[in-house]
Amino acid sequence: MAEGDVDPYPQVFVIDSQANYVSMPGEKRTRWVRSGQKFILLLVGLALLGLVVEGCFIYSLYKKTEGGTILSQVGSKDSNEIRRHLEDIQQRPFAQLIGSATYIGxxxxxxxxxxxxxxxxxxxxxxxxRLMVKEEGYYYIYSKVTLNVAEECMLIQHKxxxxxxxxxxxxxxxKSKSYRCFKPTRSPITHKExxxxxxxAGIFYLQSGNTIFVTLENSPRMSPKRTEYxxxxxxxxxGGTLQE
Structure with a gap:
């Protein structure tokens, strides 16, 4: 080809797909960071394990020496008092009553x-x-009633x-007050319910000789199941009233 002539075909460059890639320094740095993190976590785990073992050792030593001796001495001195306290709890008054067939008196x-x-x-x-109190003290009292309020509008008072x-x-x-009005529906059920x-429920100070009871004013029909009230x-x- 003569000088000055232009080559009509462009030169073609071939890329070898099998050539090895040169790893960048960033990859080595990331690998070192991950290894360092794993090593730090391992050290922290070993430190925590050491603290647990040390705590168990100190607790075991305490029970065998002064701590165990003190606890045994306290237990022997207070055993009678603890027994008296448990007997007192067992003798504390309590009662639970269910509904009577007569409902309202x-x-x-x-x-x-x-x-x-x-x-x-x-x-x-x-x-x-009525429940009669024999020993004065603070009592937790409670009452539950189940009612069928499918009647004309009325103010029900549970006291x-x-x-x-x-x-x-x-x-x-x-006291609990509730104003109920039955709203009839188009339900096929014939009876109103x-x-x-x-x-x-509450906590109150009661003295010996007091009586406690429940009233139900403007009461509708009560549940036929006596266990439901x-x-x-x-x-x-x-004992007596608490002092501040």
Missing amino acids: ENNEVQWEDKNGETVTHNMGFEKG FMKATSAYGKDIELL DIRNSFL LMGAFMIYK
Whole structure:
């Protein structure tokens, strides 16, 4: 080809796909960082394991020497006191009553059963639907009633009352008020039924000779299952009133 002539075909460069790639320094740096992290985690794990072993060793040594001796001395000195405390707990008054077949008595008082079913009275009296307190102290008292309120509109009042000779009238401890109106539907069920529950509970100071009872004003029909309404009490602190 003469000088000055232009080659009509461009030159072709061939890339060898089998050529080895040269690794960059960044890859080595990443590998070293990962190895360092694993090594640090290993050291932290060994340190934590050492602390656990040391703690177990100190606890074992404490039980064998002074700590174990002190605990055994305290246990021997206070064993009688602990036994007396457990006996006191076992003798604390408590009671639980279920509903009676008569449901409501005079003055809207709910009637209770104290002998049949899941009922119990321990160091407490029972007479005419009322629990009688024999030992003064702080009591947790509770009452639950199940009602069918499918009646005309009415204000239902569920109360926990206390009677004492120190006052001329009964004292209201707890009260729940509920205004119910039955709304008829197009349901094929022929009988009207709207079951509701009312629950009262609290802690009160009761003296020997006090009586506690439950009233239900404007009461609708009560549940036919007597186990669905309860009254109970149990002592949580024995003695006089607490001082600040």
